[in-house]
Amino acid sequence: MPKISALIITLNEAKNIGHVIDNLSFADEIIVVDSYSEDETVSIAKTYPHVKVFQHHFEDFTKQRNLALSKANHEWILFLDADERVTLSLKKEILDTVKQEETADAYFFYRKFMFEDKPLHFSGWQTDKNIRLFKKNKARYTEERLVHEILRVEGTVSTFKNKLIHHSYSNFESYRKKMINYARLKAKELHNKGVKPNTYHYIIKPVYKFVNAYILRLGFLDGRKGLTICYLNALSVYKRYPFLDEMHKNSEKRF
Numbered sequence: 084m085p086k087i088s089a090l091i092i093t094l095n096e097a098k099n100i101g102h103v104i105d106n107l108s109f110a111d112e113i114i115v116v117d118s119y120s121e122d123e124t125v126s127i128a129k130t131y132p133h134v135k136v137f138q139h140h141f142e143d144f145t146k147q148r149n150l151a152l153s154k155a156n157h158e159w160i161l162f163l164d165a166d167e168r169v170t171l172s173l174k175k176e177i178l179d180t181v182k183q184e185e186t187a188d189a190y191f192f193y194r195k196f197m198f199e200d201k202p203l204h205f206s207g208w209q210t211d212k213n214i215r216l217f218k219k220n221k222a223r224y225t226e227e228r229l230v231h232e233i234l235r236v237e238g239t240v241s242t243f244k245n246k247l248i249h250h251s252y253s254n255f256e257s258y259r260k261k262m263i264n265y266a267r268l269k270a271k272e273l274h275n276k277g278v279k280p281n282t283y284h285y286i287i288k289p290v291y292k293f294v295n296a297y298i299l300r301l302g303f304l305d306g307r308k309g310l311t312i313c314y315l316n317a318l319s320v321y322k323r324y325p326f327l328d329e330m331h332k333n334s335e336k337r338f
Contacts, residue, residue, distance in 0.1 A: 086111035088155035096165035097122040116151040143229035173245035188238030189217035192247040206302035230268035262319035270326035280324040293317035
């Protein structure tokens with residue numbers, strides 16, 4: 084049976100790292116690439132003798148993921164975030180797939196977003212999916228995206244039936260900080276492309292982000308949870324442009 088390398092990138096994931104390692108116990112190797120966490124993430128991961136732990140200063144998600152990918156030794160890559168969990172039915176689907184003679188080269192996983200351990204059914208998350216299982220020699224994360232990175236696959240792509248559980252939201256402040264961090268990385272990405280912010284970016288884009296998720300994508304049906312998530316995701320869009328403007332001003336000062 085072909086072997087699976089499970090990869091995880093971490094920063095201050097002490098509350099999650101043990102759970103995700105246990106969840107991935109069916110993999111043939113588990114590799115953690117940590118961005119010099121200030122909590123117990125690394126020490127917890129090192130208590131598992133079968134887990135390989137590497138540390139590397141964080142630049143962006145794409146570089147960190149590609150570094151983890153370079154450490155993998157097996158044909159199949161299963162990439163999880165520390166707050167994601169494979170259900171028993173998804174585990175069976177993964178193992179049944181990799182042992183087949185004819186497979187796709189990569190597989191999308193639909194994700195079920197959990198808000199404080201309760202599922203969010205709408206708010207734009209109902210069609211959320213990412214490639215999480217793929218053949219190592221067929222894929223690499225593209226350099227032009229620094230956040231919400233894209234895996235470029237040279238081959239066929241399919242989709243699994245069973246969903247991956249995504250425990251992304253534990254409390255308001257931690258999720259807000261995550262969204263602000265995403266905004267900063269997205270601003271850097273836009274700065275590299277030469278984008279300069281204007282009224283459209285400051286007003287139209289964040290308003291559209293909220294209206295699309297809360298109204299068009301039925302976030303209001305998720306009640307308070309939906310309002311909170313739609314607001315924070317729109318906040319991330321809004322915050323990226325002050326960061327972008329600051330980057331342009333700093334660039335101009337150097338010349």
